[in-house]
Amino acid sequence: KAGVTQTPRYLIKTRGQQVTLSCSPISGHRSVSWYQQTPGQGLQFLFEYFSETQRNKGNFPGRFSGRQFSNSRSEMNVSTLELGDSALYLCASSIGSTGRRNTEAFFGQGTRLTVV
């Protein structure tokens, strides 16, 4: 089956601009989570969406937001970009429910965002 698809793979933006990243989860998965990865902080959880609702949120400023559509595809948006937002943004999809079938999260290859 097709994996998690993130677009675009690379992006260069200027300070102050905004950016939208996209994630298409594995078919049938209802949970989409977003992570930020930087050399200094490692992998940090941003938020999780399940059935179009934000279910969990990490410790990031309000400039970071997201949404999920009825087909489970998700977007995350970062407004008023800062240099420190330069990072690899990873999306993960999983079944989203609890129980025996929910054994792993599948990650995309990420979007590399550079803010100049």
Add this chain to the structure above:
Amino acid sequence: DAKTTQPNSMESNEEEPVHLPCNHSTISGTDYIHWYRQLPSQGPEYVIHGLTSNVNNRMASLAIAEDRKSSTLILHRATLRDAAVYYCILTGGRGSTLGRLYFGRGTQLTVWP
């Protein structure tokens, strides 16, 4: 989030076994132990998970201490492709949705030819 402790780095020679340790002294009774790895320029990928008993799959084995306060990921014959950062993660058992994973810093495994 329940925390795990892993060595920052480890090295191995190709085709030798590798034992990657993880300490999780505050693990709760329902926490599963998951291992993920991240190869260069890729997203993390699932390796294995377990609760109490040792587990084997095509990629690796997971040995869990009797008191569950530590575990060891075993790669039976390391290959160059196994060079990656390995993360040991606790999840909240069957009540967990896997939607929020705490990665920590992981162990950077270097494999020498």
